[in-house]
Amino acid sequence: MTLAATAALLATGPTTGAAAQTHGFLSPTGVEIAFLLVGLVTFGAALVTVTTRQLVHAALWLVVTLGGLAVEYLLLTAEFIAWVQVLIYVGSVVVLLLFGLMLTRAPIGRSPDADSGNRWAALAVAVAAAAALVWVVVDAFRTTWIDLDGPAAGSTEATGASLFQNWVLPFEALSVLLLAALVGAIVLSRKAKAESSSPPVNAPGVTKSSRTVTQGSGSSEQEGAR
Amino acid sequence: MNDVLDVALRLLVVFVVFLTFPLIIGQTEHKVMAHMQGRLGPMYAGGFHGWAQLIADGVKFAQKEDVVPAGADRRIFQLAPAVALLPYLLVLLAIPIGPGEGAVGQVIDAGVFFVLAVMGVGVLGSLMAGWASANKFSLLGGLRTAAQLLAYELPMLLTAASVAMAAGTVSLPGILDAFEWWWLPWQIIGAIVFFVAGLAELQRPPFDMPVADSEIIFGAYTEYTGLRFALFLLAEYAGIVVLCGLTTVLFLGGWHGPWGADGLGWVWTLLKTAVLAFLVIWLRVTYPRLREDQLQKLAWTLLVPLSLAQIALTGIVKVVIQ
Numbered sequence: 001m002t003l004a005a006t007a008a009l010l011a012t013g014p015t016t017g018a019a020a021q022t023h024g025f026l027s028p029t030g031v032e033i034a035f036l037l038v039g040l041v042t043f044g045a046a047l048v049t050v051t052t053r054q055l056v057h058a059a060l061w062l063v064v065t066l067g068g069l070a071v072e073y074l075l076l077t078a079e080f081i082a083w084v085q086v087l088i089y090v091g092s093v094v095v096l097l098l099f100g101l102m103l104t105r106a107p108i109g110r111s112p113d114a115d116s117g118n119r120w121a122a123l124a125v126a127v128a129a130a131a132a133l134v135w136v137v138v139d140a141f142r143t144t145w146i147d148l149d150g151p152a153a154g155s156t157e158a159t160g161a162s163l164f165q166n167w168v169l170p171f172e173a174l175s176v177l178l179l180a181a182l183v184g185a186i187v188l189s190r191k192a193k194a195e196s197s198s199p200p201v202n203a204p205g206v207t208k209s210s211r212t213v214t215q216g217s218g219s220s221e222q223e224g225a226r
Numbered sequence: 227m228n229d230v231l232d233v234a235l236r237l238l239v240v241f242v243v244f245l246t247f248p249l250i251i252g253q254t255e256h257k258v259m260a261h262m263q264g265r266l267g268p269m270y271a272g273g274f275h276g277w278a279q280l281i282a283d284g285v286k287f288a289q290k291e292d293v294v295p296a297g298a299d300r301r302i303f304q305l306a307p308a309v310a311l312l313p314y315l316l317v318l319l320a321i322p323i324g325p326g327e328g329a330v331g332q333v334i335d336a337g338v339f340f341v342l343a344v345m346g347v348g349v350l351g352s353l354m355a356g357w358a359s360a361n362k363f364s365l366l367g368g369l370r371t372a373a374q375l376l377a378y379e380l381p382m383l384l385t386a387a388s389v390a391m392a393a394g395t396v397s398l399p400g401i402l403d404a405f406e407w408w409w410l411p412w413q414i415i416g417a418i419v420f421f422v423a424g425l426a427e428l429q430r431p432p433f434d435m436p437v438a439d440s441e442i443i444f445g446a447y448t449e450y451t452g453l454r455f456a457l458f459l460l461a462e463y464a465g466i467v468v469l470c471g472l473t474t475v476l477f478l479g480g481w482h483g484p485w486g487a488d489g490l491g492w493v494w495t496l497l498k499t500a501v502l503a504f505l506v507i508w509l510r511v512t513y514p515r516l517r518e519d520q521l522q523k524l525a526w527t528l529l530v531p532l533s534l535a536q537i538a539l540t541g542i543v544k545v546v547i548q
Contacts, residue, residue: 056357060302063350080396083339091346092379098353099372108299108360156336156396 035075042068053110059097066090076146078154236332237319244315248463249280255507256280262511283456290452297360298449306358307450307457310351313344314464321471322399324481324491337398338386341472342379345427348461349375352429352436355458356446367445370436370518374426377525382423384533385416388540389476402480410479412543416536417477419529421502424469426521428462430506432513435521470502471495478502 045064052058066089073082116122163171256279260267272278294303319332320340334340349371356368390396392413393404426433437445447458474480478498481491516524 056299056302060354079334080336080339083336083343087339087343087346087383090350091343092376095346095349095353095372095375098350098357099369099376102353102357102365102369102372106357106365108297108358 031075035072038068038071038075042072053112053115055101055111056098056106056108059094059101062097063090063094066094073154076154078159080156080159081154240315240318243467244318244464247467248460251466251503251507252280252459252463253277254503255510258504258507259511262508287452287456292452292454293449295360295449299358299360302354302358303449304454306351306355307454307461308351309354310348311457311461311464313348314461314468316344317341317468318464318471320398321468321475322402322480323495325402333399334397336396338390338396338401338476341398341468342383342386345465345468346375346379348465349427351458351461352446355450359446359449361448363442363444364446364448366442367436367438367448370442371429371446373518374429374433374436374521377522378423378426378529381419381525381529381533382427384530384537385420385423386476388416388533388537389413391537391540391544398475402475402482405479405482407479407482410477413477413536413540415532415539417473419533419536420477421469421473423525423529424473425506425509426525428465428469430462430466431510432516433521434515435518438515466503466506467499470499470506473502474498 042065045061045068049058049061049065052061066085070082070085070090073079073085257267257275268276268279270276271282294300317340320334320337352371353368356364356366356371359365389401392409393401395401395404429436437447442448447455450458474495479494480498481495483490483494
């Protein structure tokens with residue numbers, strides 16, 4: 001019995017089978033109700049993430065948002081995607097975000113300047129992006145129903161098979177994109193290093209000893225950042 | 227009804243393991259460290275060789291005043307110990323202790339991903355504590371924790387992926403079912419990398435830079451007292467249990483043993499886990515702390531290439547034997 005199936009069992013009880021047959025909107029099953037509630041929590045957390053004036057709180061609310069998404073995947077029996085979501089986004093991306101915040105500035109309490117002048121433009125872009133995504137997803141999966149009682153539709157095996165049988169080209173294109181991003185990041189960091197070490201050489205009135213100190217600290221910073 | 231009883235029983239067993247094993251390892255650490263340093267360690271509490279020392283410590287922690295610094299971010303400061311501790315409880319659910327479906331808290335299809343993902347979440351607790359304490363030492367500790375996690379998560383994932391490739395599944399019981407004895411030499415590099423990276427993720431010596439008590443005064447935990455501090459300590463020891471259990475399951479064959487395969491599988495798992503836990507304590511007594519740059523260098527120039535080499539080796543052998 002998988003975790004998702006357990007959750008489904010706990011949430012629905014015996015009525016699932018009948019409801020899954022009819023797909024009625026007026027008699028929602030327990031999983032559907034749970035899905036909706038988790039979705040509301042996720043949406044709320046996402047709203048707080050972008051509206052709170054406390055920087056680190058925003059990052060932590062982002063954890064709630066991404067975790068909520070993982071729970072939604074679980075409810076849709078996509079176990080593999082759910083754990084990868086937690087691993088990549090909560091475990092790495094948010095940690096990186098917090099690392100950046102702590103390294104630069106992470107004041108406790110409100111930051112009055114944690115606001116942007118183009119918030120309305122941002123809202124418009126966000127609404128447009130959301131509308132496009134919702135439209136695409138609704139149009140693509142209009143009549144598709146997931147059988148929650150059967151074998152998990154999103155198990156590791158099913159995901160892997162469909163990924164490497166039907167979607168190899170997009171997968172490879174994505175990996176090339178990521179590789180390009182990686183190379184770009186390395187190039188940018190190398191450039192920053194060259195710039196940070198060059199000014200002391202040309203700057204007048206810099207003694208030899210202080211120059212080595214600057215260079216030393218620069219390179220050690222680089223090492224830490226890597 | 228039977229299903230509910232079954233689930234409740236499993237949860238209870240996992241919970242009891244979660245509460246007792248870290249304490250046993252903690253007590254073992256007291257005694258092993260003491261004897262390695264020519265001392266006796268705790269001898270009075272409880273009478274026989276100080277067996278109740280950690281219980282006494284727990285009572286002491288519970289009696290202490292729970293202080294939240296005035297400048298701290300109160301809610302996050304109080305929430306952090308729970309975020310640090312609970313993930314290890316969840317991970318314990320997925321670690322199989324013996325053969326068959328009966329010997330694991332919950333069979334999870336993508337078990338390897340589950341355990342690594344949830345273990346990564348535990349580090350958020352340290353980050354939250356480091357930031358919310360409003361203390362420079364704590365912030366430094368939190369920074370070092372994050373830097374360390376970013377460096378060590380990659381080799382850990384890669385070596386776990388190597389085992390998954392070898393077994394052809396990412397489910398932990400599935401990996402154990404596929405295990406053969408010759409995986410041991412085949413995956414030995416991966417095993418060492420995984421264990422070292424896990425130690426770094428747990429911030430155990432020699433990778434305890436983020437808590438370095440002699441320079442940044444326990445890092446993220448500087449401001450914690452009483453029960454909340456005890457929870458962080460418990461998280462560290464629960465982390466040892468989880469790491470040793472995972473290394474056992476992924477690389478050492480879990481319940482497989484030279485003899486006694488039926489019925490005694492769980493003894494093998496516990497034995498291997500205990501030996502690894504002893505190794506963790508031994509390393510703490512033996513090695514000095516690594517500096518931050520040495521630690522990053524070790525991760526990026528040694529562990530990541532080694533784990534990539536292990537993946538290549540796994541792939542080649544896998545293709546050849548097919």
